[in-house]
Amino acid sequence: MRMSCFLWMMLLARNAISQNLLANGGMEDINICTEYTKECAPEAWMSSASGFVNFFRDAKRAHSGLNCMAIEAAHFQKKYNRTFLRSRLICGLRKGSKYQLEFYVKSIHPILDSVGILFTASDPFLGKAYMSERKPDLLLGAAVQKNAFTDTAWHRVKLIYEAKGNEAYFLVGYFARNDYKGERLKELENQYFIFVDDFSLVPLDPNEHLCSDWKQAVEDIYGEDERHELLEKKRKYYRNIPPPVPELQRNTYTVIDTLILPDILFESGKAKLQQVSFAVLDSIAKRVAGKTVDSLVLKGHTDNTGTPAFNADLSISRARVVADYIAPRISTRRIPVFVYGLSDQQPVADNRQPAGRQKNRRVEILVYVREQ
Template sequence: MKLISQFVPSFSMALFTMYASYSQNLVANGSFEDANLCTEFHKYCAPEAWVATSGQANYYFGDMSIAYDGFHYVGLAAGCVNKRGVRNFVRTQLLCGLRKGKQYMLEFYVSATNKVLDSIGVYFSPEDYLYEKRSFRDIQPAFWYVRSGAALTQSPAKWQKVVTVYTATGNEAYMTIGMFKRADYTGSIKPDFQDEYLFLLDKVSLTPVDVNERICTNADLEKLRIYKDDDRHDRLEKRIDNYLKNPPVPRPKLNLTRIPTVQHVDTLIIPDIYFVSASYELSKKSNELLDSFARKLTGLLDSVVVTGHTDSVGNLEYNKELSQNRAVAVKQYLMTKVPSLGVSFVARGYAYLMPVASNRSQSGRKRNRRVEIFVYRRD
């Protein structure tokens, strides 16, 4: 990893303005590009919509040659040379409430000079983690990142993509990311910043797996409210202390994501054999199958969703790309066969994250290598 440079802006920051967004990301400012002005220090020193649990720590950095996406990234304390139990977690409020039982794709990028990546966890909670009275050692994250596949052969200093499918409990309002491992990291290498060992975080997103599930109608207003929350450093410490001494009336639950009224009318599963081996090129015998399916699609259609899936052989990046390309190939073919005026065509690749059978057997892996087509009609 390169030497971390603390963020000192060399350009004017654009003011945040509300605008209609078509993104379904339920996390605001996931790439940390929108900077928060810390008035007590007269500089931009924190990302909008995100707050670190340690108000005194430096955790916001800017360097285009280091960041995965854009200019900014976050560096979180995973240990300390001189003091035990040092951690710094970063939390954000979700823009919308999640629907119980629904699935959401969580993605982010991490890197580190030290061996802490397998200790990174993601914790969803109904209450703000800033006011959590329990030790992080007593909290069980919803997801632990474990390096696998190609990531095992790569240096941890190289950005690693983390992808998982999370099933909601319906009580999520906040998401917190950090090193939840109980034991301290005791590395022999020198610290990354001052006396702390860090891991870097960038480009966080949480999106519904169901393409018909949309961001809530008041998401932009919620984002604006979150951006107005500017307590940092000393002001943050005072706010936390005041909250714990005089807890306010709980705020109403977040508005849930929306699911427009559409009817699922048809599904087609295309096995692996309809593609050229290890490729996203459609084989000739697939044309007749897709043509027959397209002829059945009559009436006022709303959307056609194509999802690609693989078995667990190979690394995540390769399978994500293969599954996405296969989904796109099928989508593009169907668009030439179905009257597409007003119809939304969506393609998504899930690699091996959504198996329908065990990947331990040859027959199970064969079932998992598939493309699924879902057709929805407006009521």
Template sequence: MKVPLVFCFIFLGIQAWCQNLIPNGGFEDENICTEYVRNCAPEAWIATSLHANYYFDAAIMEHTVAAHGGTHYLGITAGSLGMVGIRNFVRSRLLCGLQEGHQYKLVMFVYAQTPVLDSIGVYFSEQDYLCEKRYFRHIVPQLWSIDGMKRSAEDTRNWKKVEWLYTANGTEGFITIGNYKRIDYKGINKTDTRSEYYFYVDDVSLTPVDSTEQLCPQADSIKSAIYLENERHSILDRKIYALRRQPPPIIPLPKTAEKKFKIQKIDTLVIPDIFFATASYELSPVSFHLLDSFANKITTYQVDSMIVEGHTDSIGKLAYNENLSKNRAMSVKNYLVNKVADLNEKSVTRGFAYLRPVASNSTPKGRQMNRRVEIILYREE
């Protein structure tokens, strides 16, 4: 069983895909079934029947349909020329529970060689659809593709993008896709395999409309547990039979999390040169009270970083003033990090000599203002 690494780049489309509440929505991760030890199904997705093939790999199979993305896609039985009421549904467990009243965007790409796209249904359920005892004609999906198709666009490969906005009721645990039309289609003479006709699905995503809503912290572990469901074929048939006789208790999924934005504040303290010995970087005792008071405040903050900058007036050579400004900044930093735990690794010192004056160096008062150390503290609130 392959569990690939997923890298999220800062592109809007990919970033949204990384918030996908549906595992393996592109069907590229292959499941190795327990019974035949073959990659005959996608991870996370289980069909209600495996008597008909539903997993296609365009890279190795001679088929008329190329995948919308990657090489894999699903083919879902929409009906049969030989038998009435033949359907196949595919379901997957969601990675997180949905927030009641919140909206989610569901997107998928569909294709069919027959006119069946108007009857694709999407059904959200609290219980696993594999436990469902009702006939599909008695189930009403929350979403129909006829609504999504009104806003869809056809690309050059005939895949149609179907997009809905879904308002959650807060009980959703599974998503199921299939043809929920109660009456079989008339006038279809061409089949996809044997006597059955299909519609195809690729690149399914369910993402929160609110950008501050994120995947729950347990999403990775839930995905790993979903990927461990390796029952397919006759083992799956026996599992479905047992589940329908005695459905397991419903275990609600942890809800999506709201991203908390941190407010950053910047505090600045200016230390004049009177707190240093003349022409020295040694702190004078009169500076201790000010620095102790500042250190006490720091201990109450959640500090991101601290920058300590030293500055001088323009008297003297640049090299001398650079060393003096750096050393004074270092003296202040060392004093504070000895007072505040874990501050050292968050601190940076800089010396700018006389290159960043705040007043004119042509007067004694201006030069005194330029001789200073500035502490810039970045903290979260």
């Protein structure tokens, strides 16, 4: 749903530390499919089977929120009847960089260790290759304890992935060589389901950040509305001639150190900059001349001598004043600017000493530049 997409992007914009490369990881935004014009699947997630089969709207079943999805390890009556889930990455991964994949998984069947993850350059649902011919990049294996027969035990999974640099799609499924042939524990349920929820894929390097066009990427991903017959027609159309591999913008990387503006560059107790501060700020603009600036983060800090309300107002006001001055000087185009007033919550020195309090009264400037 487009309003859900907008709200999701606004939430991410307000949270600068959120770097999830998977859209709608919690599966709470719902897609209105083209065929039935109904809420039949999560946005950003495609199933190799009908969306209705894998999608569950049940807060008691989900790990968090209302929704979750399931992959099928086998079918009680059909041979090699498996389903896979895939999503497109928001940004391209950087070759050689490492990323942490985290999600939650559960099943009443003891089969979690054979759940696998596959990263691909092209859409794994399109083209000639069969899922049975693919080998996962990651297997849960030792990352999960052997699960007992219970439908309520969610297992938190954390895996590390080293990027090849050409990844565009993410796929999760059951990759055991043979079908699971365990006891059918629910009389009316023929599928051996494995439930999944709350996916996140984030860079381990704290200097790596989402690409600058992530908002448009999410819009494009959410714009895929085929889930049933139209998706099957699309697969048949691209069976012999797969579509071009999408070119994703790479994550950005920090190449400019954090600059600290000390308290002496502001008028005492105010958010007005002293004249001498302009030369300091102009020097930052010169350092990034000719580079592509992707975003700007400013964090205002105070000591603990004022009231909480005064400190909160002063810290964010100083950060905003700096942002207003420097943003148009480091980029000719509009860039994302994140401004935070952190009051006295992150001291770098002892507030009991005058020298320490002066160090704590500061504005931190972080300029994120796209590495060429």
